[in-house]
Amino acid sequence: MAAVEQQSVRSKGRWKAPGWLRCVWLVAVLVSSVSTDQTEEYLKREHSLSKPYQGVGSSASSLWDLSGNVLVTPQYVRLTPDQQSKQGAIWNRLPCYLRDWELQVHFKIHGQGKKNLNGDGFAIWYTKERMQQGPVFGSKDNFFGLGIFVDTYPNEEKQHEVSKKRYTPGNQRVFPYVSAMVSNGSLTYDHSRDGRPTELGGCTAMVRNLNHDTFLVIRYVKRRLTVMLDIDGKQEWRDCLDVPGVRLPRGYYFGSSAVTGDLSDNHDVISLKLYQITVERSPAEEKMDKEVFIPSVDNMKLPGVDDSSEGMSGFAIFLIVFFSLLGLVFAGVILLIVYSKWQERSRKRFY
Numbered sequence: 311m312a313a314v315e316q317q318s319v320r321s322k323g324r325w326k327a328p329g330w331l332r333c334v335w336l337v338a339v340l341v342s343s344v345s346t347d348q349t350e351e352y353l354k355r356e357h358s359l360s361k362p363y364q365g366v367g368s369s370a371s372s373l374w375d376l377s378g379n380v381l382v383t384p385q386y387v388r389l390t391p392d393q394q395s396k397q398g399a400i401w402n403r404l405p406c407y408l409r410d411w412e413l414q415v416h417f418k419i420h421g422q423g424k425k426n427l428n429g430d431g432f433a434i435w436y437t438k439e440r441m442q443q444g445p446v447f448g449s450k451d452n453f454f455g456l457g458i459f460v461d462t463y464p465n466e467e468k469q470h471e472v473s474k475k476r477y478t479p480g481n482q483r484v485f486p487y488v489s490a491m492v493s494n495g496s497l498t499y500d501h502s503r504d505g506r507p508t509e510l511g512g513c514t515a516m517v518r519n520l521n522h523d524t525f526l527v528i529r530y531v532k533r534r535l536t537v538m539l540d541i542d543g544k545q546e547w548r549d550c551l552d553v554p555g556v557r558l559p560r561g562y563y564f565g566s567s568a569v570t571g572d573l574s575d576n577h578d579v580i581s582l583k584l585y586q587i588t589v590e591r592s593p594a595e596e597k598m599d600k601e602v603f604i605p606s607v608d609n610m611k612l613p614g615v616d617d618s619s620e621g622m623s624g625f626a627i628f629l630i631v632f633f634s635l636l637g638l639v640f641a642g643v644i645l646l647i648v649y650s651k652w653q654e655r656s657r658k659r660f661y
């Protein structure tokens with residue numbers, strides 16, 4: 311059992327080799343010490359949540375805190391019931407200091423509402439803040455860190471229907487929709503637009519009212535953020551989004567939250583399994599991989615702290631260049647005056 315749990319579900323759905331072939335493969339792996347991209351995975355129990363959730367929310371030694379209308383049963387953690395205006399969250403008590411990790415989320419969204427008459431969805435968080443209620447799927451806006459959203463209600467599409475506005479081609483999408491956002495504390499999630507202005511990427515994911523298990527995996531390895539889904543009951547991961555150059559500080563908290571409004575759903579988390587990924591880095595990669603203090607994404611301008619410091623340095627360079635040029639002109643003028651005076655004097659001496 312423990313051995314099974316030590317393996318990441320990343321390998322799920324792959325072809326299973328017969329025993330003898332696996333032995334040969336194992337020997338081959340042991341013999342060959344040369345590997346370009348060797349990765350290993352370990353389940354980190356302190357950041358994981360699984361059935362039967364012993365002591366969660368009730369014991370002082372629990373690794374998880376509950377907030378809002380969350381309900382813990384032996385089978386699932388219900389973030390919200392299928393009722394209007396509910397909000398619930400579950401947060402890990404321990405900050406995570408891993409550099410490379412993978413979070414596997416086993417979840418279930420189900421309710422009485424017909425398609426697009428349900429809401430609002432749930433979020434998975436890796437943020438500086440924890441246990442703070444707010445408008446982003448029941449959690450705080452202007453957060454520091456990463457949010458992965460499983461959005462089940464098309465707010466923008468519904469507004470367009472009401473106002474009969476035309477769509478920009480390519481902007482219309484099918485819901486439920488999974489998206490990612492990284493914020494440095496200054497970005498606001500635009501609920502009315504389903505987060506379009508701030509999203510890093512996303513995909514459609516038909517995850518409601520399914521009879522089979524649904525999974526989502528968030529991988530963060532060498533600053534590359536990938537989200538994959540296993541929602542078709544085929545035990546296969548399919549790509550959802552892939553963003554390189556995502557800089558997330560260490561020591562943030564994992565959590566999950568959900569919200570219902572006029573429309574509702576049961577948002578259940580069945581398990582959260584965090585795997586440490588051990589990955590080799592070349593000396594050059596190691597040198598590039600400096601400690602991060604403020605979340606950011608390479609080649610993407612986030613307003614706020616990062617941006618203003620960059621803006622300031624640009625302005626400072628401008629000032630330096632400007633005053634240097636001014637100084638040069640001033641020095642030139644003085645030299646010219648001195649030279650003409652000297653010429654005048656030497657002329658007087660000759661006459």
Ligand SMILES: [Ca+2]
Nearest residue numbers: 461463465504
């Ligand atoms: Ca929405």
